[in-house]
Amino acid sequence: MTAIAVLRMRDLFAVVMLSGIYSLLSASLFLDLDAVDVAFTEAAVGAGISTLLMLASLKLVGRFENKSRYRPGLALGIVLVTGALLVYGTLDMPHFGLAEAPVHLHVAPRYINDSMAEIGVPNIVTSILASYRGYDTLGETLVIFTAGIGVMSLLLVSRQTKEEYYKKVPADMQQQIILRVVVKILLPLILLFALYVQFHGDYGPGGGFQAGVIFAAGIILYTMLFGLGNSQRLFKRRTMELLTATGVLIYAGVGVACMFMGGNFLDYSVLRHDPVHGQHLGILLVELGVGITVAAVMIVIFFKFTWRTVKHRYK
Amino acid sequence: MYALTAVTLLMVMSLALTRAFMGPTLYDRILAVNNFGTKTVLLLAIIDFMAGRPDFLDIAIVYALINFISIIGVLRFFEYAGNSAAGEEN
Amino acid sequence: MELALDILSWFCLVMGSFFCLTGGVGLLRFPDFFTRIHSASLTDTLGASLILIGLVLQAGWGIVSAKLVLILIFSLLAGTTASHAMAKAALKSGLEPHKNDKKEESSGGPASKPSLT
Numbered sequence: 001m002t003a004i005a006v007l008r009m010r011d012l013f014a015v016v017m018l019s020g021i022y023s024l025l026s027a028s029l030f031l032d033l034d035a036v037d038v039a040f041t042e043a044a045v046g047a048g049i050s051t052l053l054m055l056a057s058l059k060l061v062g063r064f065e066n067k068s069r070y071r072p073g074l075a076l077g078i079v080l081v082t083g084a085l086l087v088y089g090t091l092d093m094p095h096f097g098l099a100e101a102p103v104h105l106h107v108a109p110r111y112i113n114d115s116m117a118e119i120g121v122p123n124i125v126t127s128i129l130a131s132y133r134g135y136d137t138l139g140e141t142l143v144i145f146t147a148g149i150g151v152m153s154l155l156l157v158s159r160q161t162k163e164e165y166y167k168k169v170p171a172d173m174q175q176q177i178i179l180r181v182v183v184k185i186l187l188p189l190i191l192l193f194a195l196y197v198q199f200h201g202d203y204g205p206g207g208g209f210q211a212g213v214i215f216a217a218g219i220i221l222y223t224m225l226f227g228l229g230n231s232q233r234l235f236k237r238r239t240m241e242l243l244t245a246t247g248v249l250i251y252a253g254v255g256v257a258c259m260f261m262g263g264n265f266l267d268y269s270v271l272r273h274d275p276v277h278g279q280h281l282g283i284l285l286v287e288l289g290v291g292i293t294v295a296a297v298m299i300v301i302f303f304k305f306t307w308r309t310v311k312h313r314y315k
Numbered sequence: 316m317y318a319l320t321a322v323t324l325l326m327v328m329s330l331a332l333t334r335a336f337m338g339p340t341l342y343d344r345i346l347a348v349n350n351f352g353t354k355t356v357l358l359l360a361i362i363d364f365m366a367g368r369p370d371f372l373d374i375a376i377v378y379a380l381i382n383f384i385s386i387i388g389v390l391r392f393f394e395y396a397g398n399s400a401a402g403e404e405n
Numbered sequence: 406m407e408l409a410l411d412i413l414s415w416f417c418l419v420m421g422s423f424f425c426l427t428g429g430v431g432l433l434r435f436p437d438f439f440t441r442i443h444s445a446s447l448t449d450t451l452g453a454s455l456i457l458i459g460l461v462l463q464a465g466w467g468i469v470s471a472k473l474v475l476i477l478i479f480s481l482l483a484g485t486t487a488s489h490a491m492a493k494a495a496l497k498s499g500l501e502p503h504k505n506d507k508k509e510e511s512s513g514g515p516a517s518k519p520s521l522t
Contacts, residue, residue, distance in 0.1 A: 020385065031371070036368075040374050040377065043377060043381065048380075048381035048384060048385060052384065052385065055388050059392060176493075179486060179489075179490055182482055182486045185482070189479075204373060214377065217380065221383075221387060316414075316415055316418060317418075319419070320422045323422035326426065327429035330432060331429060331432060334432050334433055340500065345491060346432075346488075347432065347445075349488075349491070350428075350432065350446075350449060354425065356453075356480065357456050360456070360457065360460060361456070364464075369468070369472075373472075376476055379476060383486075383487055386487045386490070387487070387490060393494065394494055394497070
C-alpha cells in the first residue's frame, strides 16, 4: 500500500518519507522471518542513508514533481507483459518453504552443518557472505564502487566554488549551539559503534555493509551541523576518493594473495598454517575492505550532492 | 508482562500514525514520526526479550541512531530549502 | 530476591507503558504544535526510561544490560535534542503558539507568513 502511495503522490518530500517507512516495514518483515542481518542492513540503509541522500538531492531538484509530458501507456504495457512472463516462469518452482525443495535438501544443510567445522565463525550469515559466496560479495562491493565513480564523474565541483564557499560560512549554523554540543558528544560513540558492528559481525548481526553505513551516517550528521568546510578539513576529497578504491583493492588483493599462496582465488584456507585460522583472517580482511568502500562511497556521494547545492545557492 | 507492554506500545504507535496523517502543519507530522521511531526502538527491545535472543538490541541501537539522524536531516532540509513550504500542507 | 526483582520490573514496565500511552493520547488531543511537543517528548523520555530500567532489572548483569543502558543514555540525549531542534525550527519558520484570545487573527496551526531572520 505504501508502494502505491509512493507511485501516486506528487509531493516528493512525502514520497521520500514514505519510502523510509516502507523500508522500515520490510525490515520488520525480515525480523519476523528471523533474518536478523538482513533486517539490520535494511533498517540502516533503507530508512537511514537512502532518506538522507534523497533529501540531499531534493534540495537540488525541487519539492514537487512536474507533470509528466507523455502518456505512459506503452511503457506500462511492456512492464505488465514482462511481469506476467516472469510470474509464469516462477510457477514451476517449488512452493515457498517446501521441505523437499533442492535448496533445503542440499545447499542449506551443507552450509549449516559444515560451517562451524570448516570456518569456525559462529554467525553463519557472515561465513556464507564472506567465504562460501565471497565472489558474489566482491561483485556487490564493485557495484557500490561503480555507483560512487558514477556520482564522482557526473557531479564535478570546481575549485572556485569551494573558495567562494569557504569565505561565506552560513551564519545560522552558529546558532544551533545545543545541537552542536550534543553531536560533538555523540559522534565518537557513533563511530565507535560502527567499528563494533564491523568487528562483531562474526558473532552477532553485523559485518562490513552495516558498519560502513553507520560510519557514513555519523559523518553525515556531523556535516549537517558543522558545515561542509569543517567536514572537508577532516575528510579531504582526494583521500575519500582514494579510500573508495582502497576497499575494493583490499578485497581483491586478498583473493590474489590466496592465489600466490597456492590456493584458488578467494580460497582463504591457504592464508595461514591452519585452514580455520586462514578463514578467520580472510573474513576479517574482506569485511574490512567492504566496510571501507561502503563508508567512503556514501560520504563521497553526500559531499558531492551538498557541494552542488552550495554552488546553486551561493552563485 | 512483556505482551502487555508490547500491545500498549503498538497502540501508541497507531495514535502517533493518526497524528501523522491528521496533523495540520508539517511540524506535527515530523513530531509524530519522531515519536513513532522512539516507540519502535522500545518495541524492538521488548520483542527481543520476548523472543529470548539478545541479538536484536544492536538493531534497536541502530534504529535509534537512524531516527535521530533522519529527523535532524529533515529539519535542516526545511530550514534551508522550504521556508515557504513549511506552512503548506497537502 | 527473585520475586522482588520480578515485581519491581513488572511495576516499571507497567508504569512506563502507562506514561507512553498518556503521551500518545496527548499527542492527539492537545490543540497546538508546541503543546504537543510537551506531551510527546516529556512523557516519551520518562516512559522509555522506565521501560528500559524494567528490562535491565530482568536481564541481570551482563552485556545485555550494558547495551540497554547504552540505548537509554542515547535515547535521553537524542530525544530531548530532537524535540528542541523541532521547536526551534518551527519557531523560526513562523509558527505561532496557540493564543486563547477571542481575536480572529490569532490562530494555532498553519503559519501565516514565515519570517527569514
